[in-house]
Amino acid sequence: MYNETLLMMPGPVPMPESIRNAMTRQAINHRSQEFGDCYADIVRILKPIFGTKNDMLVLSGSGTAGLEAAIGSFAKGKKIVSLANGKFGERFSQIAAIYGESLMIESEWGHPLKLEELKENLENGAEVVTLVHNETSAAILNPAREIGKLARKYDAIFILDAITSIGGDLVETDKWEADVAIVGSQKCLAAPAGLAAVSVSQRAWDRLSEARPFYLDLKKAKKLADNKPMETPTTPAVPLFLALREACKLIEVEGIENRIARHHKMSAAVRAAGVAWGLVPVPQTDELHKASNTVTGFFYPTGIEDSQIRGFCKKMNIEFAGGQDRFRGKIFRIGNMGIIDAPEILVTVAAVQMAFKKIGYKLEDDGLAAAIEILSS
Amino acid sequence: MYNETLLMMPGPVPMPESIRNAMTRQAINHRSQEFGDCYADIVRILKPIFGTKNDMLVLSGSGTAGLEAAIGSFAKGKKIVSLANGKFGERFSQIAAIYGESLMIESEWGHPLKLEELKENLENGAEVVTLVHNETSAAILNPAREIGKLARKYDAIFILDAITSIGGDLVETDKWEADVAIVGSQKCLAAPAGLAAVSVSQRAWDRLSEARPFYLDLKKAKKLADNKPMETPTTPAVPLFLALREACKLIEVEGIENRIARHHKMSAAVRAAGVAWGLVPVPQTDELHKASNTVTGFFYPTGIEDSQIRGFCKKMNIEFAGGQDRFRGKIFRIGNMGIIDAPEILVTVAAVQMAFKKIGYKLEDDGLAAAIEILSS
Numbered sequence: 001m002y003n004e005t006l007l008m009m010p011g012p013v014p015m016p017e018s019i020r021n022a023m024t025r026q027a028i029n030h031r032s033q034e035f036g037d038c039y040a041d042i043v044r045i046l047k048p049i050f051g052t053k054n055d056m057l058v059l060s061g062s063g064t065a066g067l068e069a070a071i072g073s074f075a076k077g078k079k080i081v082s083l084a085n086g087k088f089g090e091r092f093s094q095i096a097a098i099y100g101e102s103l104m105i106e107s108e109w110g111h112p113l114k115l116e117e118l119k120e121n122l123e124n125g126a127e128v129v130t131l132v133h134n135e136t137s138a139a140i141l142n143p144a145r146e147i148g149k150l151a152r153k154y155d156a157i158f159i160l161d162a163i164t165s166i167g168g169d170l171v172e173t174d175k176w177e178a179d180v181a182i183v184g185s186q187k188c189l190a191a192p193a194g195l196a197a198v199s200v201s202q203r204a205w206d207r208l209s210e211a212r213p214f215y216l217d218l219k220k221a222k223k224l225a226d227n228k229p230m231e232t233p234t235t236p237a238v239p240l241f242l243a244l245r246e247a248c249k250l251i252e253v254e255g256i257e258n259r260i261a262r263h264h265k266m267s268a269a270v271r272a273a274g275v276a277w278g279l280v281p282v283p284q285t286d287e288l289h290k291a292s293n294t295v296t297g298f299f300y301p302t303g304i305e306d307s308q309i310r311g312f313c314k315k316m317n318i319e320f321a322g323g324q325d326r327f328r329g330k331i332f333r334i335g336n337m338g339i340i341d342a343p344e345i346l347v348t349v350a351a352v353q354m355a356f357k358k359i360g361y362k363l364e365d366d367g368l369a370a371a372i373e374i375l376s377s
Numbered sequence: 378m379y380n381e382t383l384l385m386m387p388g389p390v391p392m393p394e395s396i397r398n399a400m401t402r403q404a405i406n407h408r409s410q411e412f413g414d415c416y417a418d419i420v421r422i423l424k425p426i427f428g429t430k431n432d433m434l435v436l437s438g439s440g441t442a443g444l445e446a447a448i449g450s451f452a453k454g455k456k457i458v459s460l461a462n463g464k465f466g467e468r469f470s471q472i473a474a475i476y477g478e479s480l481m482i483e484s485e486w487g488h489p490l491k492l493e494e495l496k497e498n499l500e501n502g503a504e505v506v507t508l509v510h511n512e513t514s515a516a517i518l519n520p521a522r523e524i525g526k527l528a529r530k531y532d533a534i535f536i537l538d539a540i541t542s543i544g545g546d547l548v549e550t551d552k553w554e555a556d557v558a559i560v561g562s563q564k565c566l567a568a569p570a571g572l573a574a575v576s577v578s579q580r581a582w583d584r585l586s587e588a589r590p591f592y593l594d595l596k597k598a599k600k601l602a603d604n605k606p607m608e609t610p611t612t613p614a615v616p617l618f619l620a621l622r623e624a625c626k627l628i629e630v631e632g633i634e635n636r637i638a639r640h641h642k643m644s645a646a647v648r649a650a651g652v653a654w655g656l657v658p659v660p661q662t663d664e665l666h667k668a669s670n671t672v673t674g675f676f677y678p679t680g681i682e683d684s685q686i687r688g689f690c691k692k693m694n695i696e697f698a699g700g701q702d703r704f705r706g707k708i709f710r711i712g713n714m715g716i717i718d719a720p721e722i723l724v725t726v727a728a729v730q731m732a733f734k735k736i737g738y739k740l741e742d743d744g745l746a747a748a749i750e751i752l753s754s
Contacts, residue, residue, distance in 0.1 A: 004403060005405070005406070007404055007405070007406065009406060011612070012404040012405070012406070012407065012612065012615070013404060014403060014404055015403065015404050017401075020400070020401040020402070020403070020616075021401055023397070023400040023401065023569075023616055024394075024397040024400065024401060025397070026381060026391060026392065026397070027384055027389040027390060027391055027392050027563065027569065027570075028382070028384070028389070029382070029384065029386060029389070029696060030389065030570065060437075060438060060439060060442075060570075060571055060614075061437060061438055061442070061592060062437060062592070062611040062612045062613070062614075063611075063612070064591065064592055064611040064612075065437075065438070065592045065611070068590070068591050068592045072590075094591065095591045098589075098590065098591055184612070186404065186612060192400075192404065192614070192615060192616045193404075193407065193437075193612045193613065193614055193615050193616075194437055194571060194612075194613070194614025194615070194616070194617060195614075211475065213445065213449075213475065213590060214441065214445050214471065214472045214475055215438060215439070215441055215442045215593065216592065234439040234440075234441040234442070235388070235389065235439045235440070235561070235563060235570045235571075236439070236570065236571070237437075237439075237569070237570055237571025237572075237614055237617060238389070238569060238570050238571070239397075239400055239569045239570075239616060239617070239620070240571060240614060240616070240617070319406060
């Protein structure tokens with residue numbers, strides 16, 4: 001009934017067979033050595049991928065659940081500044097507004113963040129800073145290191161949404177002074193959707209909120225994770241833990257440096273194709289703000305409909321993302337998260353080129369050749 | 378490294394192969410017809426199992442997440458009365474205390490609830506009533522119908538935790554006037570842990586709280602579920618949805634009446650065994666309060682250690698539950714949720730009998746024979 005589709009989305013992403021098969025394990029008691037070992041393996045492998053020695057907790061919920069756990073556990077009633085240059089930055093601010101005194105410092109989607117404005121707010125007593133590291137809605141990579149430095153200078157807690165960067169791009173949680181960092185399972189880790197891993201610094205624990213949500217209480221998660229064997233406060237989504245462990249093991253085998261280099265190369269190939277085609281990239285980069293290395297976005301030329309390009313490719317079972325909200329119909333975004341390698345990039349770039357040819361739109365140059373140039377280097 | 382264990386717990390429970398294999402599907406876009414169809418199948422099949430025509434939403438989180446979603450969406454700032462005669466009743470009250478003015482009406486664990494006290498509180502303006510239908514910690518089945526009637530009489534919202542009863546015992550959400558009812562995936566539905574299904578009445582929607590949590594906001598879940606194809610607000614745990622759909626289909630094949638009859642028979646067999654052994658049942662039943670039909674609990678005779686019975690069986694790879702919190706070491710509980718049938722009951726009852734024999738404890742009578750009597754009827 002449904003065909004296999006090549007998912008070139010900024011998550012969820014294709015999963016290797018061994019990850020999917022890990023979920024077929026018969027039900028186990030989640031208060032057992034077997035489950036505790038699985039949790040411990042995930043934490044052991046994820047810590048260096050996060051670049052952290054902090055505590056690491058895994059929650060049965062999406063990346064968004066991880067963000068809310070961070071805000072709900074550490075930012076309740078506080079002055080929270082959220083930097084936003086895309087949909088997920090804005091959404092982080094919405095979550096913040098539920099728990100604290102929230103202020104959003106907004107840029108145009110895909111435009112550089114306003115660090116001067118952040119600085120002013122920190123001078124005026126902002127206690128928590130939230131940042132989306134890799135803003136997929138606008139395919140931009142934000143300067144986490146510099147923002148972390150600013151937050152620390154003013155003694156604010158820095159919460160880093162690294163949902164779509166960890167496991168595919170460089171994240172140095174401790175060096176960047178991120179008190180809380182969050183990853184989602186179905187992005188660069190290439191595991192199934194449904195889990196969030198969250199790292200928490202001692203500085204954050206020292207400022208724990210007194211009233212916290214129940215399901216997403218990080219303090220309780222920490223208390224149970226400290227048990228031997230490791231446990232979770234409520235029944236965890238066991239099959240997803242087993243799959244995430246397998247995904248982590250595959251990352252260990254590849255090596256995180258190799259994996260990041262691969263992500264950089266794949267996104268560079270897509271960027272090269274788009275530039276050769278003469279399309280305008282979505283992100284406005286500067287010294288600090290770079291194009292994302294895990295998803296690449298371009299504006300459609302005037303008069304081109306989303307259905308003509310993305311719809312055409314989808315009919316060939318190649319699915320990448322369009323624009324969200326204010327970018328709907330205006331951009332397309334090709335993800336290269338997880339296990340995406342040269343073959344998937346080749347076929348996707350070729351399909352886009354074919355779609356433009358099909359409608360008789362004259363592209364500037366041969367994007368596929370430009371991608372091949374990068375991929376074969 | 379780990380052996381297959383027969384899980385006779387009050388959840389998680391053994392899963393048929395087809396349910397486990399459903400999770401191996403390659404990643405799909407969760408904003409697609411395929412995912413929407415899966416969600417729609419679950420809702421279609423679950424509604425009659427809940428006994429409801431209300432809206433049905435599936436959350437990527439444990440049963441506890443479902444409870445918090447109900448409280449956070451409909452009870453914020455309200456006077457909430459929680460009836461408790463076990464661990465989960467108490468925990469529901471803890472969740473209520475985070476969001477509203479919470480009062481717990483406490484009974485001894487496994488003893489009847491205090492309906493007179495509930496009535497007084499309703500007369501004095503209680504706006505929300507929470508109840509754990511099947512309190513597994515004390516193996517007691519609470520009178521949801523009567524409590525629903527009381528709540529409605531005083532125009533209170535009735536939130537029914539049916540996490541461990543729906544799919545294995547009779548639940549009539551609409552007849553019992555439960556405005557919100559919650560089931561967990563890894564209990565009587567025999568699906569993997571990690572999802573909660575929540576039904577919501579129009580009466581509850583009419584009293585929606587203004588400030589709601591983000592991840593567990595039922596209003597947003599409803600808004601996205603109303604899309605065609607059906608969607609979720611944040612990325613759902615797709616493999617768990619696929620598995621839950623398969624679990625629902627198996628229930629459809631068995632027929633919910635047959636399934637409930639099977640659960641009743643299996644628990645009756647375990648009860649008969651315990652009574653024949655001369656053990657004291659955990660629940661104190663009366664006209665309204667019954668022994669659970671999905672988990673059966675007995676006190677250990679004085680001097681018997683948990684490890685001598687439960688530990689012994691666990692070494693034979695038969696795992697059932699001990700007591701929680703104040704019942705730790707004092708009781709054992711044998712679950713019969715999901716697909717548990719005569720063979721699993723036979724081997725478990727026989728193993729317990731063997732454990733008592735092993736330590737030279739003289740049981741009153743032959744429990745296995747009593748169980749067989751029931752099972753063969």
